[in-house]
Amino acid sequence: MNTFVSFLLAARPKTLPAGIVPVWAGCMIVWKMRGFWDMRLAALTLASALCIQIACNFFNDAIDFRKSADTAKRQGPKRMTASGQLSARTVQVVGALFLLGACVAAWPLIELRGWPMLAIGIPSLFFAYGYTGGPWPLAYKGLAEVFVVLFFGLVAVMGTVFVQVGWSSGDAMLYAAAGMVGVQCGLLSAVMVSVNNIRDRAEDASSGKRTLAVRLGDAKSRRLACSFIVATYVTMPHVSKALGGIQLSWYWLPLILLAGVLMLKILRTPADKRMNGVLALAALHLVAFVATLACS
Template sequence: NDVFDYQRGADAADRVGPLRVTQAGLLTPAQVLRGMWIIFALSLIPGLYLAARGGWPVVAIGVSAIAAAILYTGGPLPYGYKGLGEIFVFVFFGVVAVSGTYYVQTGTLTWLAISASIPIGLLTSAILGVNNLRDIGPDRAAGKITLAVRLGMRGARIEYLLLLGLAFAAPPALFAAGLASAWVMLAWLSVPLAERQARIIVTQSGAALNNALAGTALLTFVFSLLFAAGLTVQ
């Protein structure tokens, strides 16, 4: 993303987000791309072990994940420039990350594992939503048609609130469905943190949303820990 956004003009000198090394001139595009391929190569080390445990489904997931990482902003038709970023984040950072981890460890896939992946996918999508809301002006100017650009400022804010609301609806839904005990509601201890981010989202714009970006990442981490702890208690 660092290189491809820079090459497409989405990361210009007036970037309002956190520093990016290519845009700042700290590294050349070739150096960043070389680092990307080195990281992908290193990921093969644990990847081979996971493939040995999980078989071809894990291999297919791994290849798909690498392709999705590159094609988000790279290639001839980057899906991040077509308003599809949140969908892929939901799938790979939510459904695949949680369900795939469960499958590799147990060799099976359950409705609980799939259901538990949904709020995580929603919250990670909210992280991207904040990023795109912050960059709505520069992205529109650069021709990067994110979902936030398509929805507009008001619609993107509503999207963020919906993602958080649906994520927090998951614990009581799992309890009501008999898939988890009441302990799953531990995740709601992170509600005050969510409220703080929501307040920033509806009142701020531009660079001020960097605080909500970091806050939403923290929310995802805290919610996930509490959610996982609640799921382990039967």
């Protein structure tokens, strides 16, 4: 395996929809409710968000290896540090460079929108490392799903809307819609995390990584992942109203069928390498959800 491929795999490209979709959703909300969106600001927001997510993936690769959380029992995609393709130091340096890239991309947004961008950006930079590293790593404490709902959902969508339009006294409805869609995006991203943790539950339990799947057990963690999907669709009438009465018509049926298939797969697929296909399906469902919402 050449070095470029090793770096590409360490970035975990299959997980990147979780960073792309919230920015897309935020721009979609602004377009639906205001009739415009700024492509340059969207590109800078997306670049910063992806850099933070990729940095987080690199840090995870190195830190999980150092904590012996990646073992020969691993059922997920090969980790570059654990497999010896890249050194832990190299992986962490690349992660730090991506954080620097996130700062560079965000600088024009800070100049435009001021201190609120720092209030969003600084915690995001910290948790890119603190997700698995630092004195209180979230992923090791069973808080990964909560983190994803907040940062890859609520903060990312509402932050994108703020970048696009700023804030004025007449923006309450716009931000209410952004908050609802943000929670939906976060829940569907959390499904991906839950599937990943269900697959790795036995390995994580043996290495002391107390994910939510380890804490709840196999059956309850599967039901929890399905509840995230159900909650997303149960809230659709409220989201429709907030976005100005979008039509929940027949072309939502393929998406609902996809959601049903995904839930069946989550409930029935053994916790081994076959869960990797479920993870890919969860990512597809996340993208398809926002695409359908955008077309409504």
